[in-house]
Amino acid sequence: MNISQYIKKIKLLFYIGITLALATAVLGFFSIINQIYLWISLVVLIIILGILFVKLNTSIVRLQQSVLNSQVNQKQTEQSLASRDQKIQELVALNYAMNKAILYARVSKKGAIISLSERFAKLLNIEHDYERKNLIDLINLNEVQKNRLLSLITQSSGSVFNEEFELKTNIGQKIWLDISILTIFKESGNSERLVLCSDISKRKEAQIEIERLNAYRYKEKEELQKSNASQIVEAQEEERKRIAKEIHDSIGQMLTALKFNIESINLENTEKASQKIEGLKQLSKNLIQGTRIATFNLTPPELKDYGIGIALDKMAKELSKLTGKNILFENKSNFEQRFDSLVETNLYRVTQEAVNNAIKYANSNYILITINHSNSLLSITIEDNGIGFDINTIPSKPNNNAKGGMGLFFMKERMNYINGRIFINSIPNEGSRIILNYTIL
Incomplete structure (x- = not known):
């Protein structure tokens, strides 16, 4: 019975009550004796009708609120069902994507297959009838790798294990899989293993x-x-x-x-x-x-006693006296720092080789040796006004001493040995310039 039918019945009772009251009043007019009874009956009837009217209004309000609540609940239920359907569709899509794109398997704690993604099954060439078979037996691994993978699956510490394995596909192709194994604990107390794989062959x-x-x-x-x-x-x-x-x-x-x-x-x-x-x-x-x-x-004694600056100054003066050439030395930055004997010896020998080359082969009568330095770099420059040479004609690695370039080759080797750098610039008939750079630690 709906609300409108219930209201109609209440109204019918109300009208019947009024009719009875009127009938009683008419009969009372015919009897004076019943006049007092008539008024009492009218009062009682009015009270009863008032109570019935109040209850009727209360019931109507309650019924209307119930209808509103029912409508709200129905709307919430419909929304909940729609949300559940959407989540189910998303889960179905996700499960489809995982089957198509991800290499994964659910296995028991002993390696028996519970479920397998479509792509993984296709890779292993076991697209049908693989349930309850052991995953270890279906993956084409060597015995050592099989035992290793089985030991990772059977461990139940709850940690995530990760390792790389090389296997052969059904067509004989070698591929590499990065396999991660995760333990999943169920409410029943049993546990399963989730085996996730990624192809890392490339x-x-x-x-x-x-x-x-x-x-x-x-x-x-x-x-x-x-x-x-x-x-x-x-x-x-x-x-x-x-x-x-x-x-x-x-x-x-x-x-x-x-x-x-x-x-x-x-x-x-x-x-x-x-x-x-x-x-x-x-x-x-x-x-x-x-x-x-x-x-x-x-080896000059000045190098051991006083360092590279004093030794080069001494070398310039002695060679100038011995050869009659104008060989000068200039310490522009007043460099006096000492290095390891190996570094100083190699810097001295490379400078000496450059000066000797200028004396012997360049026919120069003016040679300038310059030292300059900053907080992080020492630079030694050897310049001459000789005949110069074409750098492109000097082999980077001489085959023998007769073909030339041996001196330059060993100058480079000495600088490499102390982690230094050498720059050689020469133009035929315009002289040469050699720069030695060493990083100050």
């Missing part, structure tokens, strides 16, 4: 290629170092031969000449003896000069 191929290139570069660098070491040994041998040749050709010959001249002096012939003695004085002078040149090319 990344592994790139990594293997990088390792191959690094190994090739390492081997190439090792061979280069061996070659450089061989060149250094050859250069050291050539330097020994050069020193021996200088001693033999200059000092040795002068000593021999000195011996013969002394032996040929005839004291009875005073005039000739006097001439020979003068010749012996000049020969002795040349011998002293040759000895100083030979010994000066060895």
